[in-house]
Each structure stands twice: as structure tokens, then as C-alpha cells.
Amino acid sequence: MGLVGGELERRLEEILGAFCGKRSELIPILQRIQNEFGYLPEDALVKVSRFIGVPEAHVYGVASFYEQLRLRQLGKNIITICRGTSCYVCGSSKLIDEAKSVLGIDEGETTPDLKWTLETVTCLGMCAHAPCAIVNGKVYGKMTPKKLVSIIRAVEGGRRS
Amino acid sequence: MTVDELDELRQTAMRQWDELHSKPHVTVGNATCGQGVGALETLNAIHDFLTERGVECDVVEVGCIGMCYAEPIMSVSLPGMPAVFYGEATPERACEILELHLLSKKPVAEYALGTVGEGSIDGIPNLFETPMMKKQVRRLLSRCGFVEPTNLMHYLATGGFDGLKRALSMEPSQIIDELRRAGLRGRGGVGFPTWRKWLTCIQTPSDEKFVVCNAHEGDPGIFVNRVLLESDPYSVLEGLLIAGYTVGASNGFIYCGAEYPLAFERLTAAIKALEGVGLLGDDILGSGFSFRVWLVKGAGAYVCGEETALIASIEGERGMPRARPPFPAAKGLWDKPTVVNNVETLAYVPHILRHGAEWFAEYGTERSKGTKAFSLTGKVERPGVIEVPLGMTLREIISELGGGSSTEKRIKAVQIGGPGGGCIPESMFDLPVDYESLAPTGAMMGAGGIVVMDEDTCMVDMARHLIQFSQCESCGKCVPCRLGTKQMLAILEGITEGNGNESDIVLLEEIADAMKVGSLCGLGQAAPNPVLTTIRHFRDEYEEHIRLHRCRAGVCKALSS
Numbered sequence: 128m129g130l131v132g133g134e135l136e137r138r139l140e141e142i143l144g145a146f147c148g149k150r151s152e153l154i155p156i157l158q159r160i161q162n163e164f165g166y167l168p169e170d171a172l173v174k175v176s177r178f179i180g181v182p183e184a185h186v187y188g189v190a191s192f193y194e195q196l197r198l199r200q201l202g203k204n205i206i207t208i209c210r211g212t213s214c215y216v217c218g219s220s221k222l223i224d225e226a227k228s229v230l231g232i233d234e235g236e237t238t239p240d241l242k243w244t245l246e247t248v249t250c251l252g253m254c255a256h257a258p259c260a261i262v263n264g265k266v267y268g269k270m271t272p273k274k275l276v277s278i279i280r281a282v283e284g285g286r287r288s
Numbered sequence: 289m290t291v292d293e294l295d296e297l298r299q300t301a302m303r304q305w306d307e308l309h310s311k312p313h314v315t316v317g318n319a320t321c322g323q324g325v326g327a328l329e330t331l332n333a334i335h336d337f338l339t340e341r342g343v344e345c346d347v348v349e350v351g352c353i354g355m356c357y358a359e360p361i362m363s364v365s366l367p368g369m370p371a372v373f374y375g376e377a378t379p380e381r382a383c384e385i386l387e388l389h390l391l392s393k394k395p396v397a398e399y400a401l402g403t404v405g406e407g408s409i410d411g412i413p414n415l416f417e418t419p420m421m422k423k424q425v426r427r428l429l430s431r432c433g434f435v436e437p438t439n440l441m442h443y444l445a446t447g448g449f450d451g452l453k454r455a456l457s458m459e460p461s462q463i464i465d466e467l468r469r470a471g472l473r474g475r476g477g478v479g480f481p482t483w484r485k486w487l488t489c490i491q492t493p494s495d496e497k498f499v500v501c502n503a504h505e506g507d508p509g510i511f512v513n514r515v516l517l518e519s520d521p522y523s524v525l526e527g528l529l530i531a532g533y534t535v536g537a538s539n540g541f542i543y544c545g546a547e548y549p550l551a552f553e554r555l556t557a558a559i560k561a562l563e564g565v566g567l568l569g570d571d572i573l574g575s576g577f578s579f580r581v582w583l584v585k586g587a588g589a590y591v592c593g594e595e596t597a598l599i600a601s602i603e604g605e606r607g608m609p610r611a612r613p614p615f616p617a618a619k620g621l622w623d624k625p626t627v628v629n630n631v632e633t634l635a636y637v638p639h640i641l642r643h644g645a646e647w648f649a650e651y652g653t654e655r656s657k658g659t660k661a662f663s664l665t666g667k668v669e670r671p672g673v674i675e676v677p678l679g680m681t682l683r684e685i686i687s688e689l690g691g692g693s694s695t696e697k698r699i700k701a702v703q704i705g706g707p708g709g710g711c712i713p714e715s716m717f718d719l720p721v722d723y724e725s726l727a728p729t730g731a732m733m734g735a736g737g738i739v740v741m742d743e744d745t746c747m748v749d750m751a752r753h754l755i756q757f758s759q760c761e762s763c764g765k766c767v768p769c770r771l772g773t774k775q776m777l778a779i780l781e782g783i784t785e786g787n788g789n790e791s792d793i794v795l796l797e798e799i800a801d802a803m804k805v806g807s808l809c810g811l812g813q814a815a816p817n818p819v820l821t822t823i824r825h826f827r828d829e830y831e832e833h834i835r836l837h838r839c840r841a842g843v844c845k846a847l848s849s
Contacts, residue, residue: 153604154587192606192763194588195546211508212703212739213665215753249590249761251547252511253324254663254739255356255671268324 138163139171143178150179153189157196166197194248202237202244204282206230206275207261211250217257223247225272229279243279289566290574291453297565298444305445310367312345312390316377317361317433319352319518320550321511326378327360333379334362337386345390351519353433354673355420358401361433364389370405372396373415404434420670420689425651425659427639428632429675432519438557440565443522449567451638455530456575460490463534467637469645471657476502476593476630477705477734478810479656479723482637485627488617489535492625497537500602500621500628501528503544503551504586506593507706508757510737512661513631515673517544517551520635521558525581527634529572530641532579535627540579543598545586555583590761594809595620595628597763608763609809630735632661651677656722660733666702666740669694679725683717686740697742701825705734707754707761708814710821711747730821732814746843747826748833751819752780758815769812772803776819784844788834793823 142159146152153175160171167190176183190196208214208222223245227233230243237244253259256268262278289297316322316331331349338345353361358375362382365371372395374385381399388394395409402415415421435442443449455463467483474480489497501524505513517524528540544552559581562568570578584602591597592607599621601607620626636658640648649657656678662685665671669691676685682702686692693699701711704721710731712719719725721733741750759773776799779792800816807813823830832838833847842849 149604151602151604154601155585158585158587189604189606192589193586196587209508210757212707212737212754212757213509213671215508216666216703216739216741216745216750248547248588249506249757250508250510251320252505252514253321254509254511254665254737255321255673256324256359257665257671259324266320266324268321 135168135170139174143174146178148179150181153179153181153186154193157186157190161196166200169198199237200241202241204242204263205244205246205261206279207246207248209251209253209257209259210247211254211257213254214250214258219258221272222258222260222270222275225275226279229276242283289572294449294453294567294573298449301441301444304441308346308348309365312364312366313348314345314365314386314390315348315350315363315371315434317352317359318349319515320548321352321356321515322359322361323550325359329379330360330362330377330382333382334386337383341391343391348436350434351432351437352515352673354429354515354675355401355670356672357670361401363404364395365405366390366393368407369393369395370403370407370409372403372409372412373401374399375401419691420672420674423680423684423689424675425677426675427659428516428523428635428661429519429673431523432515432673435520437519437521437554438561440522440558440561443520447642448522448638449526451641452526452529452533452567453573455533455641456573456577460534460536463530463641464490466640466645470640470648471645471652472633472636472640472648473656473723474630475632475636475660475735477732482629482633485617485629486531486535488615489625489627492618494625496624497535498621498624498626499528499531499535499537499540500595500598500626501540501542501631501634502593502595502598502628503542503548503555503631504593504598505548505631505735506545506590507735507737509665509703509739510663510706510735512663512673512736514548514551515663516631516635516661517548518554521551521554522562523635523638524631525555525558525562525568527629527637528581529568529579530637531627531629531634533575533577535625537627538578538580540581541584541602541621542581543584543586543592543602545592546588552583552585559583589763591763591809591811594811597809598628599626606763608765609811611808632735653679653720653722653725655724660736662721662736662738664690664738664740666738667694667697667699667742667744668692668740678722679720681718681720682712682738685721685738686717690740693740693742695742695744697744699740700743700745701741701747703739703741703750703754703818704737705732705817706737707757708810708817709734709737710817711741711750711825712821713825716825730817730824732817744841744843746784746839746841747822747829748780749784749839749841749843751822752777752784754818755780755815758811762811762815766806766808766812768803768806769808769815772799772807772812773815775799776816780819783830783833784839784846786833786837786844786846788830790834792834793827793830796823
């Protein structure tokens with residue numbers, strides 16, 4: 128569902144209009160663009176490089192450095208599993224394995240139908256309730272593989288109805 | 289706002305605070321940890337209950353009291369009785385508690401954690417006498433779980449901005465002296481004396497200076513800063529203001545990790561409230577000191593917790609560390625002298641200014657003064673956040689406050705100090721926890737994350753996991769870290785998959801030495817610690833993996849258990 132050039136252009140103009148083009152604004156700009164589009168379209172990166180007056184390679188370098196900046200479109204639903212130390216001690220790898228097998232994708236991947244993205248995160252700071260996961264923005268503590276699957280099923284069921 | 293106006297506002301705040309406490313009211317712990325186990329559902333159920341019954345009662349959303357194991361936590365206060373804190377308050381249980389305690393004035397001992405305030409209730413202990421609380425000295429955490437985090441009036445009613453008021457009446461040199469006498473050291477892990485960092489910044493001539501709060505608590509297994517930011521954000525802002533005044537900065541930055549959306553939201557609200565009353569802006573409290581705070585959201589890079597990488601990130605660059613010296617206090621953000629302090633350090637500053645250096649130094653050891661917050665997690669009965677005097681032993685922390693193992697298995701070790709910390713075996717739990725005392729174990733206190741492991745954890749696999757973490761998070765700028773983590777990971781994967789060699793341990797130690805000496809920043813220098821400490825204290829497990837192809841914890845799937 129790529130954006131038609133004109134539409135992308137218009138929405139980008141609107142976002143960039145709120146900034147003055149300083150180099151230090153690069154990350155906030157990319158975060159805003161990602162909020163708007165869900166990822167960072169290539170055309171947007173080119174436009175940002177002109178706006179700030181830095182090489183495209185610099186914008187790409189920054190965009191690819193940070194875990195939360197995405198160069199590819201994400202799925203409609205996002206599962207984020209914590210791989211922090213406490214979560215690992217309390218069995219987060221079982222959650223990751225279960226999610227991988229149920230969704231048929233690896234960490235960091237999106238299903239071909241763009242329904243699901245599976246991610247891991249360094250630490251959510253929810254360690255007291257390890258292992259933890261986020262599904263579509265909602266934080267769950269004391270997660271089990273069974274609970275995770277039922278949440279996935281519930282989301283899928285809800286989408287069909 | 290003038291000093292008189294602040295005093296007046298505080299009077300109003302205290303009146304409101306007394307009024308709140310003279311009426312029946314309910315609190316619900318609403319931080320990320322509570323939300324993860326259903327605090328919002330509990331909150332909704334409480335509101336629904338009160339509406340249905342037509343009961344008028346204040347419901348205050350407070351932060352995290354630190355007893356995360358019992359979340360969701362709520363409290364009920366009735367006039368003339370101490371407040372009762374309740375644990376595992378699911379929506380159903382919350383309604384039951386309201387029915388019995390709030391409506392029928394019968395506290396429910398069965399669900400109670402403890403009482404807070406004057407008086408006692410039969411069958412319910414005083415909360416601060418219960419095992420997790422008894423040995424705590426709650427100073428930093430004093431407001432956490434008791435005030436509405438973004439409510440400025442609650443902050444003022446509990447002594448907020450007393451520290452700033454006093455600071456503004458002092459010369460910067462007097463503030464430095466106060467911090468020096470207190471002996472406050474950086475709580476982020478390195479333990480550098482805070483006053484010295486500030487003094488360097490003061491002494492470096494420049495037309496502009498900055499103060500930065502490092503709120504990028506990236507270390508997995510620790511969430512002390514998150515609890516502070518979500519439960520008492522004004523204390524961090526007040527600390528930043530005092531730092532700004534002391535070093536002569538008119539702009540402060542808070543770099544908050546993207547993993548902490550609620551902390552970001554509460555900081556945003558708190559900054560707005562302070563701007564609204566003039567505690568941020570021009571001529572603060574008529575002192576001529578002007579100060580603004582800029583909240584910066586991280587974009588997800590562990591290494592940005594390192595101060596020079598954090599600075600690069602604020603500048604809009606890839607978050608890659610640079611060689612030090614020059615240290616940021618001399619040459620930092622946009623090459624200007626910059627103080628970078630951890631959340632916990634800054635949050636402590638207003639308390640020290642308010643109560644004085646001697647008060648701070650009452651607790652702690654000779655070289656590690658004061659109290660420190662720790663997060664206690666993993667296979668422990670009572671995970672959560674605690675604040676204890678520096679120098680308390682690991683055993684006291686884990687067995688008494690934490691309640692020991694949460695499983696039927698024995699506790700085997702702790703992983704302390706984040707991925708760059710190390711693993712300490714149970715036999716060494718009598719060592720005091722402070723900046724220096726853990727050195728003989730090869731580990732360090734770090735920012736205060738304690739992850740408890742039982743016999744189900746394979747120490748070789750744990751080392752592999754932590755090295756994998758560092759390998760993923762290495763920024764790639766310097767060779768020892770970039771290649772060292774990669775090679776160590778390959779060797780550890782070999783061992784855990786049954787392909788280990790006799791020479792592997794020596795090779796790991798050699799790589800570790802090179803990384804410690806040659807890496808540019810703390811990430812690479814500390815990354816080998818989990819490997820070195822597990823080799824040192826759990827060598828037999830390595831040897832079993834290599835020689836017998838056996839993993840006693842049954843974690844390494846390719847090996848027998």
C-alpha cells in the first residue's frame with residue numbers, strides 16, 4: 128500500500144513545517160515521520176536530507192542505527208518480547224520460540240500479509256513481572272507461551288468479525 | 289513566581305493534602321509495572337463501583353511503591369484509621385475490598401499488605417515493619433506510591449522545591465561544598481563524585497553550559513529510574529534545576545529512552561506544569577536564574593546510555609561514543625561544558641539540599657555514602673524496587689527483603705550491574721553492596737539491578753546470552769568491542785552446542801583482556817565481565833559443557849542434562 132507521490136509529499140511538508148531544519152532535529156523528525164507512516168519511506172529520507180542539508184547517507188546512517196526507527200513497513204499488529212536479563216532468566220526465550228512458530232517468522236520480521244511483526248526489545252523495565260511482552264501497545268507481565276497464543280488468536284478473531 | 293508566591297502555593301498544597309487525607313480515599317498504584325498486571329482494569333472497576341453505589345470518594349492514581357510482586361496495589365484510607373495497602377487487587381478483589389473496607393469500615397486482613405499512618409488495625413501489620421520494607425530507608429522513594437506523580441500540589445505538600453529554594457539562596461560554591469560533604473556519587477554505576485563533575489563544569493570557561501539528565505536506563509534487569517520517573521518526576525526536574533543553577537546552565541536536557549513511554553508522558557506533563565507556574569522559565573523565584581528543560585526521546589540504542597553517545601544522539605547523530613578525555617563536563621553537548629547525571633543522582637540532589645549533607649551521610653559506608661535504590665528481580669519471592677543503605681549485604685537484600693527463592697530450587701547466583709556487571713555465586717552473598725566491595729568477585733554494583741538465578745539457570749548459557757546482548761548493542765566504532773563480542777559469542781555458542789574445546793576458556797580470557805584494555809567505552813570494556821565472572825566462579829560448569837557435553841541446568845538443548 129505505497130503512498131502516491133503527491134500524498135506523501137503533502138503529509139511530509141506538513142511534518143517538516145513544524146521544524147526549522149537544524150541538524151539536531153534529525154531524530155525527532157524521523158520519529159514524527161514514523162509516527163505518521165508507521166515506517167520511514169525512502170522518499171521521505173531523501174526529502175529530510177535536503178531539508179536539513181546533510182547527505183542522504185547521513186540520514187540513512189542515523190535511521191539504520193536506532194532500533195526503533197524502521198526502514199520497512201511493519202505489520203498491522205506488533206508483538207514485542209523483552210529479552211532483558213530478568214525476562215531471560217524467567218523464560219522469555221520460550222515466548223520468542225512460540226511466537227516464531229505460531230507466526231512463522233523470525234525476530235525482526237513481518238508476515239508476508241503484513242498482519243504481524245515480531246520484535247524483541249532490550250528491556251522494558253517491567254522486570255518484576257518477567258517475562259514481559261507488548262502486543263499492540265498493551266503491556267503484559269508474567270506472560271506465558273499459552274497466554275501469548277491466546278492473545279494472538281483473540282486479535283485474529285477480532286479482526287475477522 | 290517569587291519565593292513568597294511559592295510559599296503561598298505550598299500553603300494551599302498542604303491544605304489540600306490535609307483535606308484529601310481527612311476524607312475517605314482510595315489509591316491505586318499506576319506505573320508501567322502495575323499496568324502490566326492489570327492496574328488499569330482495577331482502576332476502572334473501582335470507578336465503576338463508586339459510580340454504581342453513588343459513593344463520593346477520591347481515587348488517587350499514585351506511582352509504584354516498589355512492592356511490584358504484589359501488584360496491582362491499592363489502598364483504602366478512612367478518617368481516624370491508618371491507610372491499608374492491599375496486594376493483588378484484581379478488579380473483583382478491589383470491589384470486595386471497597387464493599388468491606390470503604391463501605392462497611394471492615395478492613396480485609398486477608399488481602400492486606402500492611403497499614404500506613406498512625407494507629408493500628410488488628411491482624412494487619414504496619415507496612416514498614418513487613419519483611420520487604422523493614423530494613424529499607426526510604427528517602428529517594430519516599431513519595432513513590434504515595435503521591436500522584438504529575439500533581440505539583442502533591443509534590444509541594446511533601447517538601448518539593450524546598451531544595452531549590454535553599455539552593456537559590458546559596459552561592460554555587462556552597463552547593464558544591466554541600467554535595468562534597470554529603471559524598472554523593474553518581475548512581476548510574478561508575479560512582480564518580482557528583483560535586484567534582486559539577487565543579488569541572490563550573491571551572492571550564494564558556495559562554496554557554498548545559499546540564500543533561502541521563503534517563504536512558506538501558507540496562508536490562510533494572511528499572512529503578514523508570515519507577516522514579518513515573519512515580520516522582522518532579523524530584524528529577526528539581527535536581528536538574530539545581531544542577532543548572534550551580535554550573536550556570538540555562539538549558540537542561542532529559543534524554544529518555546523510547547522503551548519508557550509512560551515516563552516520557554509524565555515528564556512531559558511535569559515540565560508543562562512547572563512552566564505554567566514559572567518554576568521553569570525566566571527569573572525563577574526572583575533569583576535572576578532562567579532555565580528551560582528540553583525532553584528528548586531516545587530512538588532505541590542501548591549504547592546511548594553512555595554519556596558521549598547520549599550527547600551525540602541529542603545532537604542528531606548516530607549514538608556512538610567518542611574517546612574521553614575530554615570529558616563532557618569540560619567539552620560535551622555542542623562542545624560546551626556539560627554535566628551529565630543519572631536520574632537517581634539528580635533525584636537525590638533536592639533531598640540533600642533540603643535536609644543537608646550530614647543527613648545524607650548518616651547512612652552508607654566510609655566511601656559509599658547514603659542510600660541507594662535497587663531493583664530485585666528474577667527467581668526471588670518478592671521482586672520489586674527497594675532503597676537500602678549502601679553496604680547492606682547481598683544476602684540481607686535477597687533473603688530478607690526479597691524473601692529468598694521463588695521456586696523450590698536453590699538460589700545459585702545473582703547477575704548484578706547490568707550486562708557489563710557480573711555473576712556472583714551464592715557463597716559470596718555476605719559481601720556488602722557498594723561501589724567498591726564487590727570488586728573481589730569481578731562484578732560491580734553498577735546502576736543497582738539485581739537479577740536472582742536459581743539452579744535452572746545455566747551459567748555458561750547466561751554468559752552467552754549477555755555477550756549476545758552486548759554484541760547486538762555494540763555500536764561497531766571500535767574494533768576490540770565489535771570483533772571481541774562477536775568472537776566471544778561464537779566460542780560460547782560452540783560450548784553451549786557441544787562443540788567446545790579445551791582451549792576455549794583461555795581464549796575467552798585473552799579476548800576479554802584485549803577488550804577491557806582496548807575498547808573505547810564502558811560497553812566494550814565491561815562486556816566481558818559476565819564471561820570472566822562465570823569462568824571464575826562456575827568453571828566446573830564450563831568444563832562439564834566442554835568435556836562431558838553436559839549441562840546440569842538442562843538449558844543447553846544440544847547437551848545432556
